[in-house]
Amino acid sequence: MSNIQTHEYELLKGMEKRERRILAKVLSLCESDPGKANILLGKLPKSTAHIVGMTGSPGIGKSTLVNAILNEMPERRVAAIAVDPSSPFTGGALLGDRVRMQSHATSENIFIRSFASRGSLGGLSPSIYEACNAFESFGMNYVIVETVGVGQSEVDIVNVADTVVVALSPDNGDEIQMMKAGLMEIADMFVINKFDNPKSQILLSRLRAAMAMGRKEIPIYLTNALTGEGVSDLVKALNERFLTISSNGVLKKRRKNRLIHHAQSTLKRELDFLIEKIDLEEEGIDLDGLRRKLIHALCWNHSESRK
Amino acid sequence: MSNIQTHEYELLKGMEKRERRILAKVLSLCESDPGKANILLGKLPKSTAHIVGMTGSPGIGKSTLVNAILNEMPERRVAAIAVDPSSPFTGGALLGDRVRMQSHATSENIFIRSFASRGSLGGLSPSIYEACNAFESFGMNYVIVETVGVGQSEVDIVNVADTVVVALSPDNGDEIQMMKAGLMEIADMFVINKFDNPKSQILLSRLRAAMAMGRKEIPIYLTNALTGEGVSDLVKALNERFLTISSNGVLKKRRKNRLIHHAQSTLKRELDFLIEKIDLEEEGIDLDGLRRKLIHALCWNHSESRK
Numbered sequence: 001m002s003n004i005q006t007h008e009y010e011l012l013k014g015m016e017k018r019e020r021r022i023l024a025k026v027l028s029l030c031e032s033d034p035g036k037a038n039i040l041l042g043k044l045p046k047s048t049a050h051i052v053g054m055t056g057s058p059g060i061g062k063s064t065l066v067n068a069i070l071n072e073m074p075e076r077r078v079a080a081i082a083v084d085p086s087s088p089f090t091g092g093a094l095l096g097d098r099v100r101m102q103s104h105a106t107s108e109n110i111f112i113r114s115f116a117s118r119g120s121l122g123g124l125s126p127s128i129y130e131a132c133n134a135f136e137s138f139g140m141n142y143v144i145v146e147t148v149g150v151g152q153s154e155v156d157i158v159n160v161a162d163t164v165v166v167a168l169s170p171d172n173g174d175e176i177q178m179m180k181a182g183l184m185e186i187a188d189m190f191v192i193n194k195f196d197n198p199k200s201q202i203l204l205s206r207l208r209a210a211m212a213m214g215r216k217e218i219p220i221y222l223t224n225a226l227t228g229e230g231v232s233d234l235v236k237a238l239n240e241r242f243l244t245i246s247s248n249g250v251l252k253k254r255r256k257n258r259l260i261h262h263a264q265s266t267l268k269r270e271l272d273f274l275i276e277k278i279d280l281e282e283e284g285i286d287l288d289g290l291r292r293k294l295i296h297a298l299c300w301n302h303s304e305s306r307k
Numbered sequence: 308m309s310n311i312q313t314h315e316y317e318l319l320k321g322m323e324k325r326e327r328r329i330l331a332k333v334l335s336l337c338e339s340d341p342g343k344a345n346i347l348l349g350k351l352p353k354s355t356a357h358i359v360g361m362t363g364s365p366g367i368g369k370s371t372l373v374n375a376i377l378n379e380m381p382e383r384r385v386a387a388i389a390v391d392p393s394s395p396f397t398g399g400a401l402l403g404d405r406v407r408m409q410s411h412a413t414s415e416n417i418f419i420r421s422f423a424s425r426g427s428l429g430g431l432s433p434s435i436y437e438a439c440n441a442f443e444s445f446g447m448n449y450v451i452v453e454t455v456g457v458g459q460s461e462v463d464i465v466n467v468a469d470t471v472v473v474a475l476s477p478d479n480g481d482e483i484q485m486m487k488a489g490l491m492e493i494a495d496m497f498v499i500n501k502f503d504n505p506k507s508q509i510l511l512s513r514l515r516a517a518m519a520m521g522r523k524e525i526p527i528y529l530t531n532a533l534t535g536e537g538v539s540d541l542v543k544a545l546n547e548r549f550l551t552i553s554s555n556g557v558l559k560k561r562r563k564n565r566l567i568h569h570a571q572s573t574l575k576r577e578l579d580f581l582i583e584k585i586d587l588e589e590e591g592i593d594l595d596g597l598r599r600k601l602i603h604a605l606c607w608n609h610s611e612s613r614k
Contacts, residue, residue: 038594250516262596264582268575275571287345290570 008196014046014139020111023138027113032132033306034269037130048251049079050242051132053161055147056182060169062146064225069144070110071162074233078142081137082114083125111135112171126269129262142238158186159261162254163241165234170199183209186236187218188241192233238251241284270298285298315347322351327418331447334420341421341576345436351444355387355558357358357417358550359539361453367476370382371532373428376451377417379542385449386442389421390432390591392559408521428516433576436569449545465493466568469561470548472541474498475514477506494525497547498541502529533585577605 010031014022055060062089066080101149110148128145134144147157160163166187171194190207192200204220221231221237245251274297278290285293318336321329337344361369373387422432435452442450454464465471473494478501497514499507511527519523530537551560581604585597591611592600 042594062458110606259592260582260585260592261596264578264600265600266594267578267601271571271574275567278567285566286349286572287566287570288349290566291573294570294574296600296604 010044011040015054015134018139020057020108021133023111024044024113026134030127031125034127034130037127037134038266039134040117041130045093046133046136047139048246049132049136049140049143050238051143051145051152051160051162052238053145053147053157054167055157055164055186056167056191057169058148061165061225063220065167065191065193065223066144066146066233068223068225069235069238071231073142074109076141077139079107079113079138079140079146081128081131081143081145082112082147083116083128083148084160086296111138126265129258129265130190133162155182155186159258162245162251163188165189165191165238165240166195168203169194169202170197171207183214184214184218189234190218190220190255192220192222195227195230196224204227267298274298308467318347319350320410322441322503326447327415330418330441331420333441334438335508336436337441337485338422338432341434341437341573344434344441345573348437348440348444353440353443354446355553356439356443356447356450357448357450357545358467358469359473359545360464360471362449362464362493363469363474363475363498365455368532369474372474372498372500372538373451374539375530375532375535376542379539380449384416384446385451386418386420386445386447388435388438388450388452389419390423390453390455393472418442418445422559432603433572436565439467449547462489462493466565469552469558470495470545472496472498472545474500475510477504477510491521491523493526496541496544497525497527499527499529500532502530502537510592574605581605 010253011022011026015026026040029040031127056062063082066082113131115127115131132143138237139142145157158258163172164186166183166189168190170192171201192203192207194200200222204222207220219237221230221234223234225231242251245254271294277297278293317327318333322333333344334345336347361373363369370389373389377385377387386429395549397491404484420438422434422438439450439452452464452467471493473490475497477499492507499510499514501507511529528537528544530541530542532538552561578601584604585600
């Protein structure tokens with residue numbers, strides 16, 4: 001017991017001193033025991049980072065774009081989280097970019113981490129919430145969360161990020177998919193990457209038409225992540241947006257929404273965990289009885305973890 | 308209040324009398340208000356149907372296979388549930404088969420229903436549990452649940468079905484995907500559909516090699532769903548398996564596992580519902596406070612729905 005408390009003190013002190021090796025340990029705790037991580041992080045003062053979600057279909061250069069953004073923020077402390085495609089469907093496209101990102105890995109200001117996407121295909125890792133909190137306690141200025149870009153994670157990111165950047169590419173008929181998946185509803189900014197492709201003009205005009213129809217005005221940025229063109233404008237826009245939402249109440253609202261979804265995600269994760277422990281041999285229990293048992297276990301699980 | 312109770316009595320009576328129009332109403336209730344459906348179904352005597360999960364990648368002919376199975380069971384009361392691809396990713400491939408299935412729709416013994424897959428991509432509809440219970444209360448002999456065949460639903464089906472049939476096709480490199488997605492772990496039977504394709508011999512030998520490696524022996528059936536070849540053997544095997552698992556304790560174990568996952572799914576669904584009601588404006592609440600609030604709401608939500 002006293003051993004554990006010493007360990008905790010070490011973690012708290014290391015986080016305050018911005019020791020990268022301690023941050024790595026805390027992030028591992030976020031993945032392995034998020035309940036404990038939440039309690040630990042609750043004991044630390046927290047600064048506010050700008051949490052940016054980067055979403056869009058696989059293969060349009062999201063990782064390269066994140067990489068280019070990191071290049072444009074040499075003076076800021078930035079964390080980049082990539083949600084790992086643990087599913088067989090998404091392949092290894094990210095891996096190459098991950099390696100590219102590693103060029104930043106030695107920089108003191110930049111911290112890169114990948115998280116497995118557990119559970120349903122394309123879902124955000126439930127530890128993303130804890131990881132963002134850890135990065136904020138560490139004093140990061142920016143946390144960039146890159147989604148796999150498949151299914152639910154594209155939309156779920158709105159419950160994590162202060163700003164959702166939807167990246168599109170002229171190559172792959174994204175404008176249609178975008179409409180279907182509800183990306184128009186969650187985008188705070190659009191980025192058309194590979195804008196040197198002549199087809200990007202068509203995409204741009206379709207995007208503007210869709211916005212006119214939906215009576216929305218979402219800023220659009222044109223980039224070429226590989227050459228870095230247009231990326232400084234995007235970074236400038238991100239910085240400006242953070243100042244705006246900090247003062248007009250939007251940030252506060254997003255953070256409350258995030259807290260609610262974090263609590264929901266925590267409970268769902270606990271349910272997944274508790275289900276493994278239920279005694280299959282017990283006789284004569286019905287749906288209602290099991291339901292009550294699970295709710296009881298949720299209460300108990302919590303008070304237990306606080307010991 | 309008395310009006311609602313009359314309505315409930317009508318539903319109960321109609322279910323007992325096997326009125327199809329009442330079954331349709333109860334299934335709609337399963338989708339719209341599963342909590343209420345659970346209470347209603349708890350009041351009905353329940354027979355045990357053989358719940359068969361049909362899974363496998365999109366486009367390998369699952370719906371056609373279900374259709375062929377229905378043809379081979381003229382004397383049984385069979386329900387077929389297709390999980391609708393509500394996602395933009397899976398397209399309309401199922402639709403054609405659905406129409407083909409409709410040839411059975413007029414038969415007194417067969418009931419076909421499609422369910423939207425809500426939430427995460429490829430997930431099973433959480434109402435599947437209630438729908439299976441409704442079909443059992445109606446006195447069906449078989450309930451065949453066809454999954455979309457993408458991601459999580461392929462594996463989740465093991466928590467619903469008494470028997471999981473994994474359909475493979477020689478066309479699309481399924482043997483690789485099968486290994487990755489953990490289908491080997493959940494399969495009770497394999498079906499190689501379109502077995503007239505010469506490549507099916509390669510698939511067959513790879514499947515046998517994989518089983519030898521995993522020290523598993525899972526029966527393999529060869530079918531051609533379009534012509535109906537091999538389907539009667541599959542149906543015979545399904546009938547025999549149901550007799551076996553009814554007497555050797557396997558059915559009992561699967562049903563307990565199913566009950567536990569049903570309770571978990573119910574609570575998760577309630578959490579999704581409760582999150583919409585939380586007051587964003589309330590000040591000074593933290594993760595721990597919200598967590599307790601949600602657990603409290605779960606208890607309350609339940610007692611309320613029982614009124």
